[in-house]
Amino acid sequence: MLNTVYRLVAPRRIEIAFTDIDLFGEDVIVRPTHLSVCNADQRYFQGTRDPEVLAKKLPMALIHEGIGEVICDPTNTFKPGDSVVMIPNTPVESDEFIAENYLRSSKFRASGYDGFLQEFVAIKPDRLVSLPDDINKYVASFTEIVSVSVHAISRFERFSHARRDKIGVWGDGNLGFITSLFLKTMFPDSEVYVFGIDEEKLNYFSFADKCYVTTKIPKDLELDHAFECVGGNGSQIAINQIIDYIKPEGTISILGVSEYPVPINTRMVLEKGLRIFGSSRSGREDFVKTVELYKSHPEIVEYLESLVGFKKEVRNVADISIAFEEDIKKAFGKTIMKWVK
């Protein structure tokens, strides 16, 4: 079937292309309904990635956070009309020790191949997870970024020692919000402290036990473990601050993406015997777990509603650009496109 694909061909320029997708193959045909903009999409849209990367990856349809409705399914796994979240990571092999999102052979939507900005998405049934019918669709649209937090927290559970009385989260953005919210849910006995630079933003973190502006952290504060959700130029300051406040044998989880290598205080990492681990993206297991948590803890979905920022109904290519331009302006929250194109 002919499928309209909306590809970024150059920074800020989206053009229409058509592909022919197989209606009778092994893929489920999904109609995207709500698509959420990620900073990674913005870096392509604004052209702030390395020119060589841009030349290699474009043209490409953006967006890797999104939900949709099953249109037809030759595999009979889903029924037409089923509400599903789409998993952007696409493994081509499996490994006993290496998770699907770390296999170098895995493909990822909107990074090298077309993302969800399409009329239909042809996708393997194991790349879809059913959503409850009554879920807030705007919240569900950014399940991918939520699953990234859930993935990192699940790994943290494996890697960290069991004294988790006080856990710190650096970063007052979307990822910091989601990570601290899920830490509070997945470790209800732990105190979660959030560290940011903007007091207005920190006010959103009403579920956290304490919030601190990074310039006003009490000298005697100590943490068992910590998460870095800052990224970019702030990574260095955040990681080194964590190293200062964390207790020996603590575990640091790094989630923030930086375009440049980050110098860190390794002397103190050694002296304190710290464990530092990185996480990136997520896999099917994490999506399933995230949707289960939505169901078992409906209050999570309510808290996540405060991340629903700008909603834009998209009927034409110009609307896509408006969504991206508005997304640049906002300080907090997610931009979500209601897809009626």
Added chain:
Amino acid sequence: MMQVEENSYNENKLRGEIMVYGVILAGGIGSRMGNTEKPKQFLLVGEKPIIIHTIEKFYAIDQFEKIIVLCPSQWVGHTQSIIKKYIKDRSRIVVIEGGDTRNETIMNSIRYIEENDGLKDDTIIVTHDSVRPFVTYRILEENIKFAEKYGACDTVIPATDTIVESTDNLKISSIPDRKHMYQGQTPQTFNAKKLKELYLGLSEEEKEILTDAAKIFVIKGEEIYLVEGEVHNIKITYPYDLRVAESLLKGDK
């Protein structure tokens, strides 16, 4: 053009009250397509005949009870063969003979529905040119919604060229205001019962001036709502269009 708001449509659909049929019109004999002998809907774009692309777009939409393909009698067999070749699940697809005119062809589809499933008060037919394979899901969905709500709708795009009228084909008789001018595409979607009644009520002179089905409603003073089309929802009529269609599909990578 207006946007249809959320209405009772989905609830009705879930209750199975509305019967919606896809009606694909493949009646053309392809006389404008240069040297080729085949009607244009059977030419390949990418790896499939144009008409197959069009049928697939309808097939993907679950709410179509049946997809009725109408073509000239001598092409019924060929149409059935290529459908068999490209489409694995043919349970909802039927190929029948068209009529002498576009509207007679549409009447044949309504007759088929009457004889096989019965015509209900709210039965809807989505009529579409077989040579417009780039129709989108949104256009089809909005056609069904508008027809359910208003009884009839037509897919159009705002005119970009100035439209000039010449009644004697020699001199301009008028230049209508472009902002009120649209170019008609398809689908055209109707309440089937109403379309039939209106058509049967036309005089022979009225029938002669019909260029399409929407005009039946216009002549009888009935309302037809506009659905926003797409510039790329092109009708493959001339060899030039075929080149355009091929290059649109080159995006496949």
